[in-house]
Amino acid sequence: MTLDQATIDRLAATPVPPQRLLIGGAWQDGSGAPMPVLSPIDGSRLTTLATASAADVARACADARAAFEDGRWSARPPAERKKVLHRLADLIDRHALELAVLGVRDNGTEISMALKAEPGSAAGTFRYYAEAIDKIHGEIAPTQANVLALVHREPIGVVGAIVPWNFPLMIGAWKIAPALAMGNSVVLKPAETASLTLLRLAELALEAGVPPGVFNVVTGPGAITGEALALSPDVDVLVFTGSGATGRRLLEYSARSNLKRCYLELGGKSPNIVFADAPDIAAAAKAAAMAIFRNAGQVCVAGSRLLVEASIHDAFIDALTRATTQMSVGNPLQLTSQIGAINSLTQLEANLRFVTDATAEGGELVTGGNRILADTGGYYMDPAIVTGVAPHHRLFRNEVFGPVLAVTPFSTEQEALHLANATDYGLAAGVWTGNLGRAHRMLRGIRAGVVHVNTYGGADITVPLSGTRQSGNGADKSLHALDKYTDLKTGWIQL
Numbered sequence: 001m002t003l004d005q006a007t008i009d010r011l012a013a014t015p016v017p018p019q020r021l022l023i024g025g026a027w028q029d030g031s032g033a034p035m036p037v038l039s040p041i042d043g044s045r046l047t048t049l050a051t052a053s054a055a056d057v058a059r060a061c062a063d064a065r066a067a068f069e070d071g072r073w074s075a076r077p078p079a080e081r082k083k084v085l086h087r088l089a090d091l092i093d094r095h096a097l098e099l100a101v102l103g104v105r106d107n108g109t110e111i112s113m114a115l116k117a118e119p120g121s122a123a124g125t126f127r128y129y130a131e132a133i134d135k136i137h138g139e140i141a142p143t144q145a146n147v148l149a150l151v152h153r154e155p156i157g158v159v160g161a162i163v164p165w166n167f168p169l170m171i172g173a174w175k176i177a178p179a180l181a182m183g184n185s186v187v188l189k190p191a192e193t194a195s196l197t198l199l200r201l202a203e204l205a206l207e208a209g210v211p212p213g214v215f216n217v218v219t220g221p222g223a224i225t226g227e228a229l230a231l232s233p234d235v236d237v238l239v240f241t242g243s244g245a246t247g248r249r250l251l252e253y254s255a256r257s258n259l260k261r262c263y264l265e266l267g268g269k270s271p272n273i274v275f276a277d278a279p280d281i282a283a284a285a286k287a288a289a290m291a292i293f294r295n296a297g298q299v300c301v302a303g304s305r306l307l308v309e310a311s312i313h314d315a316f317i318d319a320l321t322r323a324t325t326q327m328s329v330g331n332p333l334q335l336t337s338q339i340g341a342i343n344s345l346t347q348l349e350a351n352l353r354f355v356t357d358a359t360a361e362g363g364e365l366v367t368g369g370n371r372i373l374a375d376t377g378g379y380y381m382d383p384a385i386v387t388g389v390a391p392h393h394r395l396f397r398n399e400v401f402g403p404v405l406a407v408t409p410f411s412t413e414q415e416a417l418h419l420a421n422a423t424d425y426g427l428a429a430g431v432w433t434g435n436l437g438r439a440h441r442m443l444r445g446i447r448a449g450v451v452h453v454n455t456y457g458g459a460d461i462t463v464p465l466s467g468t469r470q471s472g473n474g475a476d477k478s479l480h481a482l483d484k485y486t487d488l489k490t491g492w493i494q495l
């Protein structure tokens, strides 16, 4: 798809009507007071979101349960479910630019990235799991001759999905597509600052033929709407991407309610490790800037800790700083912007505090770290690089979820590995080296769900994203994700 500024501008001028909830196939107002949606581009009011109360959420979950029980989707022949999800993927493609622009107005991601990462990847995800529908089936186990042992794979029931604001369509699709593909019903709670594209997705899902009640969307604050979903006795599985603090609460809600299974993806503090023997240092510097600063650092797998071999540290930081200061920050709807807006004022203020604290702790701010373009009314920050960050510093251990890079030197491979693993997280990592043995040793040693070698990012739908340690559990993406949305049942038949 080619992007042109005039089309983007035209779509961006389209008013966004007040938003409603989708419950049981019917659009309806929430019982709570509507919430304003402010655009991070200029702080203007875009529209309002409905607030789903606990009672609204209970109705959505009951409708999802009824839809599951009567088999309108769960018992549909696999080939039919497949057709519907393919139609949905086609509709996402057809409306890709509209969805991308709407999402950018809502969450501030730069448009060139949003188009690819949001509708682009969501359509691909729906296609991938649509294709899996009639290829995933049960087994006959090799057991005694006088027994037929069947292993059935069944949908579980109602899936509650709570998703964040950085890539709502992409992450939403990672959960909704496999859940629906396997025959479950879904109740989705998008983030307060990124609900619009997911509400539009729900509209497209109805148009594609997903039956009413099978895919429901409830919007509202996490502490009201999200909590009610996580406490619902009608939800069998809760899938979540967001902060560790919320993840902990979800486990508590599960314990207090029906012991629903919780799969959590909780972010990271991912090391990007550059050895002096990297094949192309200039390319590594450019990639290191992209690894942390794309989408203004609001990426769960961002390479937010740069570990650099001491012998090349100064030269590398020079190259990295040049690459960083060449990235233009600004209105994310402008094709010329390489870094867009910070999602909310609260998030921007938290980012700036991280930079101030880091320098107070002894780090050196090499570039960036300020609010910029404040006269636009939007939330922008110039990307920050802080060197001399030690393992006990807050910036080394805590996820910022913004454009702030912590740099730490190392002298040996052993020290690099030790530093890489010196956080509570374990989501992603990068290793830059021309030494094959070292690449494999680091790959084995780093505790993370994905380790990139001589690149950073770009892993596609065919491979799992699954955190270790406090980055979470359970895979998104790939066929492995289907395990979260299916139960195994043994049939043991005496012959």
Ligand code: ADP
Pocket (backbone or CB within 6 Å): 162, 163, 164, 165, 189, 190, 191, 192, 220, 221, 222, 223, 225, 226, 227, 230, 241, 242, 243, 244, 245, 246, 247, 249
């Ligand atoms: P972030 O820091 O990325 O905003 P959060 O964990 O706060 O991460 O938000 C991710 C999602 O979790 C959002 O949809 C948010 O509304 C939801 N959420 C926040 N608090 C709660 C809660 N107490 N219960 C359920 N969901 C919540």
